[in-house]
Amino acid sequence: MTETPLIVLLGNDDDDSDHRIVFSEIERLGGRPLRVHPDELVIEVTPASTRFFVGGEELAIDLMMGWVYEDYLILGMNQLETARLAGVPVVNSAMTLMRGQSKYLNSALLNGAKVPHLPVLWGRDENTLASWTNERGYPLVTKPLMLSCGRGLQLLEDEAAVRAHVRELDPGPDTYYVQPYVPARHQDIRVLCVNYKAVAAIERTAPDDSWISTADGFTRRRLELTPDIVEIGERAAETMDALWAGVDVARNEETGELVVYEVNTCPTCAEALHALGGDPVPLTQLASFLVAAGRDFEDARRNWRPSATY
Structure with a gap:
């Protein structure tokens, strides 16, 4: 050791x-x-x-x-x-x-493990996308495959918008990645996990002029780590094999059910923790795990548990 x-x-x-x-x-x-x-x-x-x-x-x-x-x-x-x-x-x-980093691999793993997620379509063909969205209904959300922090999100509300989006893709590497829109009061929950264990939940709410929960001017509040939030966050982190994870979750306001949008494997949270006040528990718990893992990786994987939650 x-x-x-x-x-x-x-x-x-x-x-x-x-x-x-x-x-x-x-x-x-x-x-x-x-x-x-x-x-x-x-x-x-x-x-x-x-x-x-x-x-x-x-x-x-x-x-x-x-x-x-x-x-x-x-x-x-x-x-x-x-x-x-x-x-x-x-x-x-x-x-x-x-x-x-890859939204599509996120979706393939989460859906494959039966973690509550969303159907997605990924590709370039315009007619396939138009047919898919016509069958599932509008609106839908399109995201860049390899960007973060809400950049590039678009809400498509009819077939004309869908077709225009495909035609605007770069003719080289760009593809679409789309999923149904979740009615969640323009909110989501970031669940921070260390060694697959939930240590914090932070709710984010979009500003009045946006539907994107991380748009400029969004607000945050701490949430209780309720059993359903813990369960879905930890399942998603483990599915991704992410020992440090930020799991983005939404609660469908029509059904009350939680669904994972995506799992971030380089989640930043210092700014949020500073704004909300209190000790930066998720980051200090991450440090605790890293020291334990640096001394004995396999033992830390099996036995490390958070000593505090946020």
Whole structure:
């Protein structure tokens, strides 16, 4: 067992506020945190060993955490998988991050595991999409496959809008990803999970001029971790194999049922926690798990439980 584990967070400084809280708690608990930008990491692979360097210095890594997305996703995935193959424990593996970034893989996993989700259609063919939405009814929501924070969301309310959306797609890589609109009072719930255990629930409500719960001007409030919220959040996190997860859930106002929109595998929450006040429990619990996993990964996976919830 490593008493002072070196815990490398692979990522950039986009979520620096979150990282600072996590790093401070790691240090308090006796670990040694280090953020490494994917561009800074050098890896040597030989028949004898795999070695990791930053700034010419070799690192003896006890645990690596993946916090990469969008522009750095593919590079970071390769680095994380190389570390895993070399025997370094990895929290949020390459495939976990890909599943979290790709809306379609989210849907394939959630629906396959029978986690309450939504039907989706993914592709480029205009007539198939028009037929699908005519059968299921309007409105529907379309999302970019690989973006986050609500960017690119559109509400399509008739066949003309559907066809126009397809024709506006980039002729190269763009595809549509659509799902039915959920009547949820323009609200959703972010359930934060560590080691598949729910540690916080935050409700987000869209501003008056928007239906998107994360649009500029949205409001937040803390929610009780009720059994139904805990159950769906933890099931979704485990389905994605996300040891750090932000599960976005909506409660259908017509049926009262919860449904998962998606699972985020690099969820940022420092800003929300600061706005709501109180201790940043989800991030300190993440730090607690990382230190335990850096000392003994398999034992932490089996036995670590949150000591507090938000």
